[in-house]
Amino acid sequence: MKILVVDDEEDVQPLFLQRFRKEIKSHEVEFDFAQSGEEALNYLKDKHSEVVLILSDINMPGMSGIELLTHIREDFPTPPPPVVMMITAYGDEENYKQAMDKGADDFLTKPLDFNLLKEKLKTL
């Protein structure tokens, strides 16, 4: 299962790789990373069919996670559309509502609970 993680913080990458160390080793999951919405869209142009799940931060410089979500839903509607989970440090009602309205499948708050995330992955 290929997962794209979009976050402007570079250190998110080793964090995911270590947290999912066992899963990666057993080839249950595979990670790719983008540091901005723009980079994510570029990546998806070629590989949207491979990616099953997109985890995106909302609060990024330039294109925000919400904008990225809107683009994903507009540009890649072909079934099956990727699952998109939004991640934010601002876990308030307004943010949640906005993300769900734009078509997010789930909404996670920072700091990320990796055990919860792993549970959610199992149901995909």
Next chain:
Amino acid sequence: MTFFTYAALFLLAIRLRRAIKLSPITAKWNAPLYGIALSTIGIAFLLDDLLPNDEIEGLIIALLLLGVVEFLKREPDFKRFHVLINAHYPIIAAAILSNIVALISIKFYKKYDDYFQAAQLAAFGWIFLRVATSKKQQSELKRISERKDELELLVAQRTAEITKQRNELQETVKELQATQAQLIQQEKLASLGELTAGIAHEIQNPLNFVNNFSEVSMELIEEMEEEMAKGDMEEATAIANDIKQNLEKIRHHGKRADGIVKGMLQHSRASSNVKEPTNLNTIADEYFRLAYHGLRAKDKSFNADLVTNFDPDLPSINIVSQDVGRVLLNMFTNAFYAVHQKQKTIGGDFKPRVEVSTRTIKTPKGSDVEIIVKDNGSGIPDAIKDKIMQPFFTTKPAGEGTGLGLSLSYDIIVKAHKGHININSKEGEGSEFVVTLPVAS
């Protein structure tokens, strides 16, 4: 006719004695003058008995009078009585002349004695005339001196008034300075309030990394122990390497949070006014992010392109970093506010964008450092361009801005750091703020 000369001498002593009454020189001259008056009478009787010759007696007494007059004229105490004293010369002259003529030729004298007597009488009368004039002069002098006292009193009163006003003004200036210091502190606190959300976000991120990397490292240690138990040293070493990297990251993010808290404390603290070599890129970057997250925390829908264009070779400059940091924060906050306002009004495809650049400029005196904050926001209308630096001028709704940001910025950059602020703005297209600071200051 000798009588008139005696009378003149006697009266001179009496008059002077009366004139100096109640003045400081009385004590010194009262007795001598009285003595002159009394001895005049004594001498009159004595000479009258001793000398049968009237002409010799008249001559002696005239010379005596001349002696007294010359003596008095030499005394500085009697300077103001010169008119009176000088008035005696005619009678001295008349008496000496009459008596000498009489001694030389009594016949001639007898033939014209009416004239001689008339001359002495006139000279005697002259003294009275001069006394009257002198009295008039004295009263005039007294009047002038009174007027002078009045004027001096007036001047003293005015001086007292002016001194009082000056003291009041100094008080007012002190109060104003105190108020200004309070306002600056309030402005600092207000901007800190704006930053709080941004700071919370900025601290939360590194803290999340600290927590996550330490948690994952604990898992890794367990795994490492398992691998060691299995005897797979290669894998155990690989895990140990990861743990080492994680600890490095924990330290890095811990320091990041530490720096943010320190910066926040510095921002609210009263300025130390100590100029230290500072890398402007660092503080510009720090405040750029804080300002952005501050605004984002208030309005989640807001988003902007943050573009940084830092000159990597920017020289360190001597500045009070927390003061210049406040200037930058103010400019960033303004820029984000401007693009946000434009986004709210036109919405749609508008892409808010704020750019910060630094660069070095060569000048005849050395070099300057420039920080340029450029936005594509609502811009500054021409009508208010002249006012934006004025204290308390703000276009924000009541309660949202103190109106002190740019005015304090001006004080910090221009007055305290000998730099300048240039503003290029076009309404509807955006603004550019350029802060120039001399490298050696």
